[in-house]
């Protein structure tokens with residue numbers, strides 16, 4: 667992947683589909699595929715329409731949803747750590 671850009675699409679939280687077009691203002695992209703998902707967004711594989719370069723673009727979740735998911739992830743990690751023995 668050449669670049670990793672972030673996009674926040676107001677009102678379209680995770681409604682992105684293959685074939686959708688995204689615009690950063692200076693470049694336009696088409697969504698080809700989904701590469702993965704983290705706490706703060708979904709990562710898509712896109713093609714830059716001017717250059718045909720492949721890029722990874724992260725579609726950011728809405729802030730509130732991202733905060734909720736991040737809190738859940740932290741709680742999950744704490745539970746995992748509490749279950750582990752400490753050698754040191």
Ligand SMILES: Nc1ncnc2c1ncn2[C@@H]1O[C@H](COP(=O)(O)OP(=O)(O)OP(=O)(O)O)[C@@H](O)[C@H]1O
Pocket residue numbers: 667669670701702703704705706707708709722724
């Ligand atoms: N440039 C990239 N090329 C290919 N796959 C990618 C790329 N960036 C992210 N991914 C995929 O998308 C997933 C989510 O990435 P993201 O950066 O959103 O979260 P993370 O860092 O894995 O997790 P978190 O944000 O929850 O700590 C990754 O685990 C990976 O599988």
